[in-house]
Amino acid sequence: MTSRASAPPPFSTIGRRRWAGWLRVGPEVNGGDAFFRFSTASVTVVATGLLVVLGIGLFVSSRGTFGRQGLGFLVGPTWAPVHGVFGALPFAYGTLVTSGLALFLAVPVALGVAIFLAELSPRWMRGPVGLLVELSAAVPSIVYGLWGVAVLVPWLREVAEPALQRGLGWVPVFRGVPVGNGLLAAALILSLMVLPTIAAVSRDVLRAVPTGLKEGALALGATRWEMLRMVALPHARTGLLGAVLLGLGRALGEAMAVTMVIGNNPRIAASLFEPSSTMAAILANQFGEAHGPHLEALAALAFLLFILTVALNVAARLLVGRGWGQPKAEARFLFPRAP
Amino acid sequence: MVRGAGATFPAPLYEAWVAAYRAVAPQLRLNYQAVGSGAGLRQVFDGTTDFAASDVALTDEQVARAGRPLLHVPLTLGVVAVAFHVPTVGPLDLAPDVLADAYLGVVTRWDDPRIAATNPGVTLPSLPIVPVYRSDGSGSTAIFSEYLARRHEAFAARIGRGTQVRFGLGVGAKGNDGVTTQIQTTPGALGYVELLYARHGHLTTARLRNAAGLWVAPSNGGATAAAAATDRALGERHPEDLRVSLVDGPGDDAYPLSAYSFVLVPEEFSAGGEAKGRALAGFLWWALHEGQKVAPSLDYAALPIATVTRAEARLRLLRAGDHRLLDPPPSP
Amino acid sequence: MTGRATSVDRRWAARRRRDRLAQWACVLAAVVAVVPLLLILGWIAAKGMAGVDLSLLTELPKGPTEGGGLGHALQGTLVLIGIACAFGVPVGILVGVYLAEFGDNWLGRTARFSADVMAGIPSIVVGVVVYTAVVIPMHGPSALAGGVALAVLMVPLVARTTGELLTEVPRGLREAALALGVPKWRSILRVVLRTAAPGILTGVMLAVARVAGETAPLLFTAGDSAYWAEDVREPVASLPVRIWSYATSPYEERVRQAWAAALVLVLFVLIFDVGGRVLWMRRPKA
Numbered sequence: 001m002t003s004r005a006s007a008p009p010p011f012s013t014i015g016r017r018r019w020a021g022w023l024r025v026g027p028e029v030n031g032g033d034a035f036f037r038f039s040t041a042s043v044t045v046v047a048t049g050l051l052v053v054l055g056i057g058l059f060v061s062s063r064g065t066f067g068r069q070g071l072g073f074l075v076g077p078t079w080a081p082v083h084g085v086f087g088a089l090p091f092a093y094g095t096l097v098t099s100g101l102a103l104f105l106a107v108p109v110a111l112g113v114a115i116f117l118a119e120l121s122p123r124w125m126r127g128p129v130g131l132l133v134e135l136s137a138a139v140p141s142i143v144y145g146l147w148g149v150a151v152l153v154p155w156l157r158e159v160a161e162p163a164l165q166r167g168l169g170w171v172p173v174f175r176g177v178p179v180g181n182g183l184l185a186a187a188l189i190l191s192l193m194v195l196p197t198i199a200a201v202s203r204d205v206l207r208a209v210p211t212g213l214k215e216g217a218l219a220l221g222a223t224r225w226e227m228l229r230m231v232a233l234p235h236a237r238t239g240l241l242g243a244v245l246l247g248l249g250r251a252l253g254e255a256m257a258v259t260m261v262i263g264n265n266p267r268i269a270a271s272l273f274e275p276s277s278t279m280a281a282i283l284a285n286q287f288g289e290a291h292g293p294h295l296e297a298l299a300a301l302a303f304l305l306f307i308l309t310v311a312l313n314v315a316a317r318l319l320v321g322r323g324w325g326q327p328k329a330e331a332r333f334l335f336p337r338a339p
Numbered sequence: 340m341v342r343g344a345g346a347t348f349p350a351p352l353y354e355a356w357v358a359a360y361r362a363v364a365p366q367l368r369l370n371y372q373a374v375g376s377g378a379g380l381r382q383v384f385d386g387t388t389d390f391a392a393s394d395v396a397l398t399d400e401q402v403a404r405a406g407r408p409l410l411h412v413p414l415t416l417g418v419v420a421v422a423f424h425v426p427t428v429g430p431l432d433l434a435p436d437v438l439a440d441a442y443l444g445v446v447t448r449w450d451d452p453r454i455a456a457t458n459p460g461v462t463l464p465s466l467p468i469v470p471v472y473r474s475d476g477s478g479s480t481a482i483f484s485e486y487l488a489r490r491h492e493a494f495a496a497r498i499g500r501g502t503q504v505r506f507g508l509g510v511g512a513k514g515n516d517g518v519t520t521q522i523q524t525t526p527g528a529l530g531y532v533e534l535l536y537a538r539h540g541h542l543t544t545a546r547l548r549n550a551a552g553l554w555v556a557p558s559n560g561g562a563t564a565a566a567a568a569t570d571r572a573l574g575e576r577h578p579e580d581l582r583v584s585l586v587d588g589p590g591d592d593a594y595p596l597s598a599y600s601f602v603l604v605p606e607e608f609s610a611g612g613e614a615k616g617r618a619l620a621g622f623l624w625w626a627l628h629e630g631q632k633v634a635p636s637l638d639y640a641a642l643p644i645a646t647v648t649r650a651e652a653r654l655r656l657l658r659a660g661d662h663r664l665l666d667p668p669p670s671p
Numbered sequence: 672m673t674g675r676a677t678s679v680d681r682r683w684a685a686r687r688r689r690d691r692l693a694q695w696a697c698v699l700a701a702v703v704a705v706v707p708l709l710l711i712l713g714w715i716a717a718k719g720m721a722g723v724d725l726s727l728l729t730e731l732p733k734g735p736t737e738g739g740g741l742g743h744a745l746q747g748t749l750v751l752i753g754i755a756c757a758f759g760v761p762v763g764i765l766v767g768v769y770l771a772e773f774g775d776n777w778l779g780r781t782a783r784f785s786a787d788v789m790a791g792i793p794s795i796v797v798g799v800v801v802y803t804a805v806v807i808p809m810h811g812p813s814a815l816a817g818g819v820a821l822a823v824l825m826v827p828l829v830a831r832t833t834g835e836l837l838t839e840v841p842r843g844l845r846e847a848a849l850a851l852g853v854p855k856w857r858s859i860l861r862v863v864l865r866t867a868a869p870g871i872l873t874g875v876m877l878a879v880a881r882v883a884g885e886t887a888p889l890l891f892t893a894g895d896s897a898y899w900a901e902d903v904r905e906p907v908a909s910l911p912v913r914i915w916s917y918a919t920s921p922y923e924e925r926v927r928q929a930w931a932a933a934l935v936l937v938l939f940v941l942i943f944d945v946g947g948r949v950l951w952m953r954r955p956k957a
Contacts, residue, residue: 112700
């Protein structure tokens with residue numbers, strides 16, 4: 001036996017590489033182990049393939065629309081099922097505006113909360129406040145929607161939007177009759193919903209910054225804020241961006257709360273006070289009653305939403321990059337692979 | 340389980356009936372999906388559902404498309420109210436030509452002289468009229484557009500009549516609840532909704548001029564009167580299949596925007612199963628009799644006796660193979 | 672030392688000011704974040720409590736002005752969760768086992784990646800796919816279709832927690848089992864999984880908390896019903912779908928019930944979420 005550090009212990013030489021078709025199932029030392037590994041591997045293959053199956057299923061359901069309209073569907077400005085006209089642009093617009101505004105409002109606050117929880121708060125406060133933030137992420141969206149309809153929309157209609165119009169009415173996005181339901185209501189509710197997600201992940205990212213780095217800066221005389229600004233935040237930059245992308249993903253896919261407050265009128269609205277729609281909201285609103293070309297067009301919207309969220313999640317994962325569930329290095333000696 | 344699908348308007352009534360019918364026939368499970376008349380009709384045409392509910396009778400073209408005979412069984416009456424939101428004003432009398440011109444953009448403000456003409460003594464503000472309509476296919480749209488199309492040529496030509504029409508002007512909202520909310524929150528709004536929603540949404544409604552030239556407020560009684568008067572007026576000529584429009588019908592008390600709300604059942608029910616057919620027939624019979632007593636307390640209009648008699652005749656046609664489903668089952 | 676302020680002192684004072692300002696800004700952010708969340712939870716509690724009573728939880732619905740309850744929706748939610756767990760939990764656990772025990776290869780890497788991405792797919796998209804795949808062939812909504820949609824949402828979550836958890840089981844346990852001659856598969860099933868069971872249960876509870884509140888996928892897969900659930904091939908009522916239809920109803924009684932049901936749903940979800948976390952804290956560590 002050589003004494004290379006990577007040499008596996010003696011009993012590993014008993015097994016050989018075995019294959020079941022293209023799937024490597026060995027080296028196991030007995031049939032039971034081989035079967036076990038094969039079954040768990042098969043289930044994993046199926047579960048992994050689910051993602052691809054989802055995408056293909058959506059594409060197949062929507063091929064009629066893409067066949068008829070091609071990529072023109074993406075920039076079609078009108079959505080009128082009654083007349084057989086379908087275009088995705090109003091929803092792209094609504095999704096962009098509501099999610100963008102939601103992030104614009106939520107990210108600074110979430111970052112502040114994360115810093116507060118990770119660095120600044122007294123120890124006794126971190127548990128409860130952190131728990132409150134995480135539990136808010138667990139509240140179902142229908143409940144946010146119910147609150148939105150009963151509380152937020154009337155408040156916007158009677159208090160906030162008129163006030164905005166009085167103060168900033170010259171700005172084009174604050175024109176129009178305040179009805180409460182609209183892009184602003186949807187953006188506000190989305191910001192409340194993504195805030196806990198972004199804050200929780202950002203807090204974890206900040207906590208992962210090596211203490212040595214942070215203490216080093218403090219030891220050199222930096223104030224807390226300077227330490228954050230010059231050491232912790234730059235170090236956590238990619239992770240924080242990943243947190244924002246996760247929040248964006250959640251905002252894009254949110255259907256129920258948005259559909260209850262946005263007014264469900266598929267058009268490109270100049271003012272934030274006006275009703276509009278998003279991709280997820282129109283699916284919740286119309287999918288149950290659609291058929292034929294209408295159904296295909298909605299499936300096409302679902303496909304777009306799918307592609308968008310997959311891309312965002314991939315980007316977020318590359319940035320936040322948590323490897324998990326890997327067998328630890330020592331375990332290799334116990335469950336050996338052929339060299 | 341008996342499955343039905345169709346219009347949203349009668350859904351609360353059907354749910355109340357189902358709850359009450361549990362005491363009468365506990366073994367019946369009836370599931371009604373309020374997915375809209377269009378989806379309901381499609382499903383009953385291709386057999387994926389046992390019955391459909393529609394606020395409008397089938398057109399000849401739809402009857403042909405159905406492929407097999409469908410029985411129209413009216414169970415209640417829909418009442419479409421014209422509602423509006425003008426802050427300082429109570430109920431108004433709105434003539435059909437004024438309404439049509441409002442949707443055409445000819446009458447643009449609430450203080451238009453033609454509105455003032457039918458409402459002497461009322462101070463009307465100079466508020467712009469915001470017409471509201473149903474953005475989804477709807478029986479209410481069919482009823483409303485039918486009334487205006489009959490009384491106004493330009494409306495019939497430019498906008499048309501049916502469950503989906505070409506409203507160019509105004510704001511579209513989805514569902515009765517969408518239109519209600521839109522009217523509630525937009526000063527100057529003018530729209531049409533089922534009376535139920537107008538009442539529960541505390542909307543101000545308008546009186547309309549019926550075929551007899553009288554001003555009538557929207558009410559369930561007005562709808563029942565319209566159905567009774569049409570029945571009397573047509574007499575022998577009343578279509579047996581009950582595919583009759585009550586819009587702008589005869590009768591002094593008749594409310595012009597009334598319509599039967601139908602259940603559509605395949606006349607030949609073997610495909611669904613004879614037992615299911617009997618259960619459904621029993622439920623529909625009960626709805627035509629005991630159910631009518633419950634309807635007013637839920638704010639739904641009851642059918643006049645004449646209509647119930649005609650509907651009974653239709654229901655008796657329901658059969659599976661040779662057996663009439665309302666008769667007692669043949670002994671084995 | 673004289674009391675004269677030097678430029679260093681002035682700069683220091685400025686830095687201190689900026690530091691204070693930043694810290695207070697973060698505190699303000701925390702307040703801005705926490706207050707609306709507390710308001711929402713408080714609102715639900717206040718309005719919901721007015722409507723929650725035994726009849727809501729045990730009766731079937733009556734007409735829209737007559738009271739009645741949502742017992743069938745509560746039962747329906749439990750049925751849907753049951754079906755989702757029946758499909759999702761075994762798949763998730765098996766995937767987690769593979770990843771933790773055998774997964775240091777291309778399949779494992781792909782699977783982990785896929786699980787992370789799938790955890791972020793909007794639930795309404797899953798609902799659309801399940802509609803095409805299950806509802807259309809079955810000619811209508813059913814509890815089965817709804818359960819499948821929820822299962823698809825559960826699998827990535829359960830796989831992730833199981834995978835993470837199993838790698839934390841101390842290798843000494845595995846070694847001991849092997850040293851005693853136990854075949855690897857048996858050691859995993861009997862020793863490793865059993866040790867990790869509380870943590871896996873956590874994963875399942877957190878996944879249940881996530882899917883119990885889902886409305887969008889159920890709208891067109893599970894439908895709605897006015898009866899107690901009896902057959903998985905029939906449509907089934909669920910709390911989220913009933914809340915959705917009651918919230919937009921014109922009847923005040925219905926809206927009141929919507930709030931009460933929302934409270935019940937939130938409590939259900941929070942119990943599973945908090946319960947899962949408590950179990951996670953108590954899991955066996957290396």
